[in-house]
Amino acid sequence: MQVQFREVDTFSLWVWFELHQSPSEEDLELLDAVLSSWFMIGRLGGYNTMNLQAMYAGNETVSFMNYDHEHSDSAFQATFHDMGSLEHKGKWCRxxxxxxxxxxLALDVLINALINFSRENVGITHCFIGGVNKEWPVPTMQVSVV
Structure with missing residues (x-):
């Protein structure tokens, strides 16, 4: 799977997928589950680099480490706001x-998940983060789905 970043607006971000072939209903359900799971972790504040205590502790010190709840409570909240529905047209999904x-960090997590998803399930040839697809115009206003 090739990854390409286009113009990224994190408040209105389109993620595009070009698949090897037109997806089946099962393929679409699986891809939707991946995206919905990624979104739910983001909605709950999971992609917050201001509070990565275990990662910064390192492998040698994470056992029996003291988790700093005050630091966690004072870290800036980093939450996703909205997600649209997965759409598809021919070999394309968005x-x-x-x-x-x-x-x-959220984008890296998504890309890592999609790489393995592509290998084991639906073959994704390209993933475009941001931007538009000239052949598939985006709506001028996105309706929120929570």
Whole structure:
């Protein structure tokens, strides 16, 4: 799967997928589950680089580490706001997101998940983060779905 970043607006982000072939209903359900799961973690504030205590502790010190709840409570909230419905047209799929105040960590997590998803399930040839597809215009106003 090739990944390409286009113009990224985290408050109105389209993610585009070009598949090897037109997806089946099962393929669409699986891709929707991946995106919905990623969104739910973001909605709950999971992509917050201001509070990555275990990661920064390192493998040697994470056992029996003291979790700093005050730091966690004082960290800026980083939550996704909205997600549109997964749409498809031929070999193409797309989905709209408002990443709100979440960090770019969210995009890395999505890409990592999609790479494995593409290998094991639906073959994705390209994933475009942001921008538009000239052959498939986007609506001028996105309706919120929570």
């Amino acid at each position: 989905c709209w997101f408002n990443l709100g105040t979440a960090d770019e």
